[in-house]
Amino acid sequence: MTEGTSGGAVRQVLPVVIVGSGISGLSAAVYAARAQLAPLVIEGSEPGGQLTLTSEVENYPGFEDPILGVDLVERMKKQAARFGARYRSDDVVGVDLSVRPFAITLGRGGPLYAHTLIVASGARARLLGLPGESELFGRGLSSCATCDGAFFRDRVVAVVGGGDSAMEEAMFLTRYAKKVYVVHRRRELRASRILADRAQSKPEIEFVWNAAVTAIHQDQSMVSGVTLTDVETHETRELPLDGLFLAIGHVPNTEWLKGQLPTDEHGYLVSHPGTSETAIPGVFVAGDVADPLYQQAVTAAGTGCIAALDAEEYLAEHNLG
Numbered sequence: 001m002t003e004g005t006s007g008g009a010v011r012q013v014l015p016v017v018i019v020g021s022g023i024s025g026l027s028a029a030v031y032a033a034r035a036q037l038a039p040l041v042i043e044g045s046e047p048g049g050q051l052t053l054t055s056e057v058e059n060y061p062g063f064e065d066p067i068l069g070v071d072l073v074e075r076m077k078k079q080a081a082r083f084g085a086r087y088r089s090d091d092v093v094g095v096d097l098s099v100r101p102f103a104i105t106l107g108r109g110g111p112l113y114a115h116t117l118i119v120a121s122g123a124r125a126r127l128l129g130l131p132g133e134s135e136l137f138g139r140g141l142s143s144c145a146t147c148d149g150a151f152f153r154d155r156v157v158a159v160v161g162g163g164d165s166a167m168e169e170a171m172f173l174t175r176y177a178k179k180v181y182v183v184h185r186r187r188e189l190r191a192s193r194i195l196a197d198r199a200q201s202k203p204e205i206e207f208v209w210n211a212a213v214t215a216i217h218q219d220q221s222m223v224s225g226v227t228l229t230d231v232e233t234h235e236t237r238e239l240p241l242d243g244l245f246l247a248i249g250h251v252p253n254t255e256w257l258k259g260q261l262p263t264d265e266h267g268y269l270v271s272h273p274g275t276s277e278t279a280i281p282g283v284f285v286a287g288d289v290a291d292p293l294y295q296q297a298v299t300a301a302g303t304g305c306i307a308a309l310d311a312e313e314y315l316a317e318h319n320l321g
């Protein structure tokens with residue numbers, strides 16, 4: 001659809017722009033494309049989202065055998081493309097939701113204008129907030145065992161966290177590392193029973209309970225160990241390590257929205273209950289950016305579907321399709 005501007009120029013207005021190309025964004029793309037809305041997906045700096053950082057997915061319905069996260073994403077991308085979805089390799093760096101159509105600023109390309117926006121920008125790994133942490137990424141510090149585990153063959157590593165991600169990371173690392181510590185700040189795991197049992201049955205994994213990482217040490221700019229502090233006794237001890245993996249949850253990727261949409265106290269976007277609608281009509285949310293609780297591939301796909309259906313209805317109601 002094109003429309004004239006006050007300066008007489010003609011600009012193209014897209015019916016649906018989807019920000020994010022993880023499972024939620026791609027699921028939204030499948031539905032919006034199949035509704036002949038030719039959605040444009042802005043892929044972001046991590047095309048495919050967090051599922052590309054995982055190894056095998058064995059709980060996505062319909063796959064009797066495990067499927068690689070990257071393969072699942074690729075299949076969904078092709079599926080949406082078959083119905084007319086388009087992809088742009090770029091980042092959204094800003095958006096103006098106070099104007100109609102919405103104005104979207106990209107990192108590299110020119111501005112885009114859209115009648116509806118589906119926010120599916122996901123979440124990223126949380127950091128400990130310790131001095132030197134950011135600089136050590138890629139230098140023995142990681143939040144992705146699938147990506148970096150192979151660098152630690154016959155080495156000693158630790159995973160911080162007690163959730164499902166920490167269990168998966170630790171188990172994956174046993175393929176390479178000779179010893180994997182799991183450092184958790186409590187005595188009980190948050191992880192699901194099945195993953196906790198699997199991890200606890202691995203002889204290479206040793207659990208360090210009630211422990212907080214209070215310093216990361218380095219030698220020649222590489223991780224060389226950590227200081228662990230017992231959260232009850234406050235006693236400290238040094239643990240020499242070759243690698244440290246963080247699996248302590250996620251932070252929603254909302255910086256580019258610059259506060260234009262309401263969030264909960266943890267920064268996750270909020271929608272009207274039971275829908276993907278936000279406080280701004282025409283803006284819809286999907287996936288982990290609005291999900292502090294479930295964060296599953298299948299729930300992300302479900303909310304992507306809901307967002308596309310809500311956008312389709314909005315366009316029809318406003319004669320914008």
Ligand code: NAP
Pocket residue numbers: 059127128160161162163164165166168185186189190191247248249250293294295296
């Ligand atoms: P999570 O469930 O929120 O667990 C985060 C863990 O990190 C918790 O054990 C938490 O400790 C710890 N933690 C948080 N902040 C910390 C800090 N500053 N210092 C030390 N420890 C800290 O996150 P997740 O494991 O990434 O999982 C997120 C969601 O994805 C969950 O719903 C999970 O079920 C799902 N998931 C599922 C699978 C699967 O089914 N295959 C795999 C991965 C993830 P506390 O326990 O003390 O709070």
